[in-house]
Amino acid sequence: MSIELIWAIILCFAIFAYVVLDGFDLGIGINYPFITSKWERDIAMNTVAPIWDGNETWLILGGGGLFAAFPLAYSVVLPALYVPLTAMLIGLILRGVAFEFRWKDKSKTQIWDKAFIIGSITATFFQGVALGAFLQGIPIEGRSFNGDWWHWLTPFSIFTGIALIFGYGLLGSTWLIYKTENKTKRHMQFLGKRFFILTLVMILIVSLWTPYLHPEYFQKWFSYPRILYVLPVPLLVLISTVFCFRALIKNYDLQPFLWSIVLFLLSFIGLMISIYPNIVPPGLDIWQAAAPKKSLQFLLIGVLIFIPIIIAYTSFTYWVFRGKTKPNESYH
Amino acid sequence: MHMFEAIDLARFQFAFVVSFHIIFPAFTIGLASYLAVLEGLWLWKREDRYLKLFNYWLKIFAIAFGMGVVSGIVMSYQFGTNWSVFSDKTGPVLGPLMGYEVLSAFFLEAGFLGIMLFGMNKVGKKLHFFATLMVAFGTFFSAFWILSVNSWMHTPAGFSINDVGQFVPENWIEIIFNPSFPYRLTHMLMAAYLTTAFVVGAVGAWHLLKNNKNLCARTMLSMAMWMAAIVAPLQLIAGDMHGLNTLEYQPAKIAAMEGHYETKKGAPLILFGIPDDDAMEINSIVEIPKLGSMILKHDFDAEIKGLKDFPADEIPPAEIIFWSFRIMVGIGMAMIALGVWSLLLRWKDKFYSTKLFHIVCMIMGPAGFIAVIAGWITTEVGRQPFTIYGMLKTIDSVSPIDAPAVATSLLVFIVTYFLVFGAGTYYIFKQFSINPDIDKDQTKKVGSLGVSLKLFDKA
Numbered sequence: 001m002s003i004e005l006i007w008a009i010i011l012c013f014a015i016f017a018y019v020v021l022d023g024f025d026l027g028i029g030i031n032y033p034f035i036t037s038k039w040e041r042d043i044a045m046n047t048v049a050p051i052w053d054g055n056e057t058w059l060i061l062g063g064g065g066l067f068a069a070f071p072l073a074y075s076v077v078l079p080a081l082y083v084p085l086t087a088m089l090i091g092l093i094l095r096g097v098a099f100e101f102r103w104k105d106k107s108k109t110q111i112w113d114k115a116f117i118i119g120s121i122t123a124t125f126f127q128g129v130a131l132g133a134f135l136q137g138i139p140i141e142g143r144s145f146n147g148d149w150w151h152w153l154t155p156f157s158i159f160t161g162i163a164l165i166f167g168y169g170l171l172g173s174t175w176l177i178y179k180t181e182n183k184t185k186r187h188m189q190f191l192g193k194r195f196f197i198l199t200l201v202m203i204l205i206v207s208l209w210t211p212y213l214h215p216e217y218f219q220k221w222f223s224y225p226r227i228l229y230v231l232p233v234p235l236l237v238l239i240s241t242v243f244c245f246r247a248l249i250k251n252y253d254l255q256p257f258l259w260s261i262v263l264f265l266l267s268f269i270g271l272m273i274s275i276y277p278n279i280v281p282p283g284l285d286i287w288q289a290a291a292p293k294k295s296l297q298f299l300l301i302g303v304l305i306f307i308p309i310i311i312a313y314t315s316f317t318y319w320v321f322r323g324k325t326k327p328n329e330s331y332h
Numbered sequence: 333m334h335m336f337e338a339i340d341l342a343r344f345q346f347a348f349v350v351s352f353h354i355i356f357p358a359f360t361i362g363l364a365s366y367l368a369v370l371e372g373l374w375l376w377k378r379e380d381r382y383l384k385l386f387n388y389w390l391k392i393f394a395i396a397f398g399m400g401v402v403s404g405i406v407m408s409y410q411f412g413t414n415w416s417v418f419s420d421k422t423g424p425v426l427g428p429l430m431g432y433e434v435l436s437a438f439f440l441e442a443g444f445l446g447i448m449l450f451g452m453n454k455v456g457k458k459l460h461f462f463a464t465l466m467v468a469f470g471t472f473f474s475a476f477w478i479l480s481v482n483s484w485m486h487t488p489a490g491f492s493i494n495d496v497g498q499f500v501p502e503n504w505i506e507i508i509f510n511p512s513f514p515y516r517l518t519h520m521l522m523a524a525y526l527t528t529a530f531v532v533g534a535v536g537a538w539h540l541l542k543n544n545k546n547l548c549a550r551t552m553l554s555m556a557m558w559m560a561a562i563v564a565p566l567q568l569i570a571g572d573m574h575g576l577n578t579l580e581y582q583p584a585k586i587a588a589m590e591g592h593y594e595t596k597k598g599a600p601l602i603l604f605g606i607p608d609d610d611a612m613e614i615n616s617i618v619e620i621p622k623l624g625s626m627i628l629k630h631d632f633d634a635e636i637k638g639l640k641d642f643p644a645d646e647i648p649p650a651e652i653i654f655w656s657f658r659i660m661v662g663i664g665m666a667m668i669a670l671g672v673w674s675l676l677l678r679w680k681d682k683f684y685s686t687k688l689f690h691i692v693c694m695i696m697g698p699a700g701f702i703a704v705i706a707g708w709i710t711t712e713v714g715r716q717p718f719t720i721y722g723m724l725k726t727i728d729s730v731s732p733i734d735a736p737a738v739a740t741s742l743l744v745f746i747v748t749y750f751l752v753f754g755a756g757t758y759y760i761f762k763q764f765s766i767n768p769d770i771d772k773d774q775t776k777k778v779g780s781l782g783v784s785l786k787l788f789d790k791a
């Protein structure tokens with residue numbers, strides 16, 4: 001396997017880790033409008049307060065990794081997604097500060113809760129938009145993006161934006177099912193089922209829509225004998241759908257969350273199948289965009305040393321804050 | 333014309349977001365170490381005041397750190413969105429360095445921050461102290477890597493250029509430890525410590541003015557002023573060495589900082605003057621003959637090259653950095669003076685009773701932030717018109733993006749930053765106004781969480 005491909009896999013790992021981890025804590029913001037009592041909101045916020053920063057760091061690794069390993073891709077994609085990315089950043093700022101600010105002034109808690117909701121939804125929506133615009137393809141001329149600053153805006157990208165809101169909503173509610181008890185938990189079970197159905201519908205539509213974006217995508221999925229290799233993905237989606245549904249109906253604790261992650265993983269693999277071997281669809285492949293070998297090797301050493309350590313202490317933090325979040329768990 | 337507008341907006345946007353960002357790291361790098369020291373002292377001496385101070389500053393740290401994180405995430409996307417040509421060309425060299433920053437610093441900070449803030453009752457004291465230390469190390473590693481990146485942009489080394497115009501790494505040691513890096517790292521870390529010390533000192537002084545028996549306030553002011561007395565003079569030495577290094581690698585920057593347009597033997601040290609870039613002359617008001625040559629070359633009659641003798645398209649704007657440099661150095665001198673005064677007062681045993689001293693300490697509270705920003709402006713504007721000194725011009729670094737896009741995002745950033753960070757600053761001040769010497773656990777019970785606890789029991 002070439003080092004370029006290894007790097008592409010590392011980036012996929014970082015991005016997927018980000019999607020799941022920040023997905024559930026952005027998802028809390030998406031569920032927030034439906035959580036109305038103050039103490040329930042306090043608890044929901046505290047289920048992620050100790051870990052959200054770590055979750056978001058995967059986004060920085062995704063961006064930083066792209067810059068280091070595929071600088072050409074980085075310098076094409078970011079200008080192309082200028083507007084959605086800026087909007088996402090603004091959303092992340094609003095919600096990021098809300099974690100601290102909402103405790104500082106009792107009369108303003110409401111305002112920061114709104115900032116949390118708006119920030120989470122904005123960040124999620126524009127991540128989805130960015131994904132959609134990316135899938136549609138980015139025009140390149142020479143070594144730079146060749147399009148105007150509204151190029152990202154299409155029905156498809158708006159649709160993927162909405163889809164991601166439901167998807168993160170599902171991760172958020174199932175996480176809260178796992179971390180809360182009593183009334184809050186029941187509340188989340190109710191919401192979880194709804195987000196689940198909405199997410200499924202969205203996955204279905206995006207899966208059917210994507211192959212029609214480019215003939216190349218269509219080829220990847222429907223040409224024989226490729227179809228035999230890729231068929232397991234939709235089949236597994238079907239199976240995990242059944243299990244996720246069952247876990248939700250039976251009111252299991254942790255299972256709905258885990259099955260939601262599996263659904264995300266399968267959708268993610270589906271996307272990778274569509275895109276590979278490109279790093280920027282439709283025309284820039286992994287090898288064309290890669291940095292020189294010396295850059296890839298140097299940072300690979302760091303990844304091999306640090307990622308296991310990071311996973312170890314991150315797991316430790318999750319373990320310290322394991323179990324149901326109690327209402328008095330805060331230093332404020 | 334179109335490109336020209338986009339580039340100016342992009343430069344302004346970068347300067348704006350990075351100036352906002354640096355305010356928080358400058359404070360959190362110092363504060364993380366200060367918290368580690370406080371917790372260490374508490375574990376060692378078991379004195380209550382250290383724990384109180386730890387809890388007091390922890391809350392402030394949490395707010396400042398949160399703002400540092402969100403403004404930092406913006407930074408890591410600035411390169412790609414606004415400086416895409418720069419990213420394409422320098423990615424192979426700078427990307428891995430920033431990658432190491434994420435791996436060794438950001439994850440470490442973020443991973444242990446949760447335990448540091450919320451874990452006091454969940455893990456043992458020792459483990460909690462370990463978490464605090466890890467966060468402090470994280471801020472240090474972060475400074476290490478980002479300053480290596482920044483220094484490489486000033487004094488690039490250890491690279492070659494490939495056929496598509498990218499910088500390709502040849503020797504990582506030379507890249508990381510490029511010529512200006514050791515100076516810049518030392519100078520910036522001390523800047524962060526000084527910045528924090530003066531904030532801590534100002535808060536201590538404020539509470540002492542209200543009640544001069546306040547034990548916690550006394551501890552704060554005393555710790556802060558030891559830092560000032562020791563580190564401020566060291567900062568002068570480090571800054572001077574940094575300047576000599578710059579003279580070697582970026583002589584045009586030094587000429588602009590010093591206000592030298594003409595090449596002169598036995599150049600004066602211009603204390604104050606009005607530089608005029610169009611006329612290429614300075615109307616100096618106060619100068620000390622020959623001292624400029626002495627400081628820069630350690631010889632009263634040495635020749636100092638003036639801006640006129642550099643290629644016309646490689647001259648940084650002296651009108652800006654002449655002033656920013658003087659602001660920084662002036663604040664540095666004021667810090668040294670305050671440090672000396674504090675030693676005198678200690679010696680005469682009037683440290684806690686001299687009101688005027690406490691008032692001056694309060695006024696000096698924000699001095700570090702101003703010096704840090706002034707210092708960065710000197711460094712960065714002095715690198716113009718290059719982004720990679722001598723290699724890549726700013727005008728050739730910018731993204732091919734429409735000016736309205738940059739203008740809109742700039743506007744949105746400005747509005748959001750002022751609202752959000754304005755609120756954060758307000759909350760930090762609110763926290764400052766709380767007396768550090770009261771028992772926090774008492775106030776906590778009647779706080780928002782006490783209320784929610786009761787409600788929860790009813791449910």
Ligand code: HDD
Nearest residue numbers: 060357360397400401404405407408438442471474475478
């Ligand atoms: C000398 C110090 C210094 C300087 C010059 C910079 N930073 Fe910074 N940065 C830090 C010191 C720091 C820090 C102390 O490590 C922070 C502050 C709060 C925090 O979370 O970490 C941080 C946070 C921080 C974060 C969020 C990390 C997290 O989630 O924990 C990012 C992505 C960046 N920075 C990126 C940048 C970029 C791209 C810079 C240059 C343009 C930059 N920083 C300049």
Ligand code: HEM
Nearest residue numbers: 343346347350351354478481482708709712713716719726
């Ligand atoms: C954190 C403190 C910093 C401050 C306050 C600061 C300030 C500035 C300012 C004022 C400019 C504009 C110069 C001009 O337009 O004349 C600038 C440019 C620039 N700086 Fe910094 N800088 C800081 C740190 C950094 C760091 C750490 C990096 C690199 C990682 C960096 C990279 C750049 C780049 C790429 C430019 C190009 C844009 C331009 O030249 O206009 N800066 N900075």
Ligand code: HEM
Nearest residue numbers: 516519523568571572575578661664700703704707708711
């Ligand atoms: C006391 C006298 C001081 C001297 C002689 C001095 C000298 C210098 C010089 C020559 C530079 C420019 C480096 C370059 O050419 O690129 C610089 C930059 C800088 N200074 Fe100072 N400085 C002093 C005090 C301070 C103080 C008190 C602070 C903050 C608390 C500070 C913070 C900075 C920062 C943040 C930079 C930009 C980063 C860097 O290049 O190191 N300085 N200083």
